[in-house]
Amino acid sequence: MTLHLYDTATRSLTELVPVTPGHVGIYHCGLTVQGPPHIGHIRKEVVFDVLRRWLVRAGYDVTIVANVTDVDDKILAKGEEQGRPWFAVAYENERRLHDAYAVLGCEPPTYEPRATGHVPEMVEMIADLIERGHAYPATDDSGDVYFDVRSWPAYGELSNQRLDDMQAAEDAPPSGKRDPRDFALWKGHKPGEPETASWPTPWGRGRPGWHLECSAMAAKYLGHEFDIHGGGLDLRFPHHENELAQSRAAGQKFARVWMHNAMLNLGGSKMAKSVGNTMMVSEVVKRVRAVELRYYLVAAHYRSIIEYSEEALLEAATAYQRLEGFVQRASEVTGGVEPGDVTAAFATAMDDDLAVPAALAAIQASVADGQKLLADGDSAALRETLASVRAMLDVLGVDPLSPQWATSGTSAAYEQALDVLVKALLEQRTQARSAKDWATADLVRDQLAAAGVEVEDTPQGPRWSVKENR
Structure with a gap:
């Protein structure tokens, strides 16, 4: 097997050459669980499930890591809106994500780390970036810590952009930044935010920035160099661009291949909770x-x-x-x-x-x-x-x-009961046909058809299927 994947970084087909022979390490960005998953989200899960199945069939040992962002501005806002703890919102939607995995036949990730469970690794990475001259505490006493994009000349390489052409990062006000495009590694605790959504650090209480989470967790579970990093194409910038910059600036080789799936659109726009054009897996x-x-x-x-x-x-x-x-x-x-x-x-x-x-x-x-x-x-x-x-x-x-x-669609017990009942009616029909009682045979077939059961006569005997009412 010689697998070639389109590498977003090099914009070309690239042969997969694993870091460790016989093993493939994959990190793909999971959900921010402020809401249940829609079919646009789950497309990515299906893509990487197929990738894993193909690699396993080829004899590789595969480790897949998919994080869960379980603390975030959007999750805090949902908790306040619903009058519930933010972590209750996150946990409920994480369970819905797992249900969607199961419903669509996706094997769960090897590891599914939560952001809230890896704050020490994130704090350690921030301290390393500050020591290396690539990050700094905010100058406005907000408790934020930012990555200094101008300290990393390769910034923009993944999305093929020049820094001077980029817009300001919208993750925090520009008042405490050296450059408006600097992005948050750590977000200081703000008045009115739940105390439970903050952790102590040398720079004050706060919570991790979105981009930092993935870099820290990928390094913990896959090491400083691994095979494939992926996700939806909408994550290429700024999320994956920022991951790449901060991880490389921290001295890591990071991902060998960047793999992005295209979007699932509805009405000409990307299916997204923020846009409001979503179709939940549970409904479809x-x-x-x-x-x-x-x-x-x-x-x-x-x-x-x-x-x-x-x-x-x-x-x-x-x-x-x-x-x-x-x-x-x-x-x-x-x-x-x-x-x-x-x-x-x-x-x-x-x-x-x-x-x-x-x-x-x-x-x-x-x-x-x-x-x-x-x-x-x-x-x-x-x-x-x-x-x-x-x-x-x-x-x-x-x-x-x-x-x-x-057993998809109904329980095994219901399917077994249906099978017994239909076969009993088919046996009546077979006996009627043998006796040339065509009226009874046709009546049985019509009754089954009225119930949505189609009968096909084959050389091996009648076979039946349920015709769904679409």
Whole structure:
């Protein structure tokens, strides 16, 4: 396996050469948990879940770190607005994030550090930057500490910007800054803010700046040099630019490859809580199955913008159902097989910057071959094709026979009860057909259809599926 990823820093495809042979360390920025996750947030989780699945299949040991920003201006504001402790707001939404991981089949990060649990590491990093001449306490007695952007000549390298063309950093008033573009490493405690949202430091009580959190936690869990740093493209500047500057200024090599996924738009704008154009994961999975939402999010190339529409979502659901139908029919004929090897075309596509559209084309070509084998009755070749299709779908996290999706949408008990009832009716229909009692057979079929159950007569007997009311 030779995986090439588009490196945002060099703006070119770059071969992944791990710092430690056989191991890949990945840090991707998690959520600021002032609200529940929407499908724009969760697209990033799906992208990195697919990356991990592909690396694991190639034999790598993978460590994924995704932080949780659980103290922040927005979280404090939400707590005040709702009349609740800020940490209650953060914890509630962190649990909703975990629910979204589970619903969409994303394996949890290896480590999921909270900002509030790593203040000592942040304070130590600030002290190091001050000692090196790259940071300074604010001059206005606010208790803030700022990174001195002019002390780091490479500032702007990630986003390809010149410092003089940049606007002022909006994280604090300019009164205590040497340069308006200097950004906050530490924010002094302000009157009226909860005392619980502050920690003691040599510069006074306060809380960490957003950018500092990720640098400190990445270094703790992955070391001073690691393989991949990623997140949504909207984080490239200022967040990742600032992370890169402060970590390099502290003497760290930091990330070898910068990987950014494009946005999911709604109405022409980035889906964002601040804009108000969000679609919560918990709501969307009421309209399509969770596996179909995952397929929708994964089907586009991760660097391509997804312009959300209900029509596109339903089209993706239908496309997935065609793949699902083949897997189910082939499993019935063969008795079922475990996932096997992926095809060369699929591997080539995935190694080329996770080119999922080309990978899906490879899956569809295998399914087309499998349909011919179904028609020809070639069970041996069909087993091999089915094993390959399941393996490729598993890399994308959408294998229909995965335990994750076997009980999606309803509980296992409900599905078992439904299966027993439908099969009992189908047995009545089969007996009526054997007796040439066509009126009873048609009545049973019509009753099932009225309940949303579609029946397909196959050489192996009738098979049924639930037709969702969309």
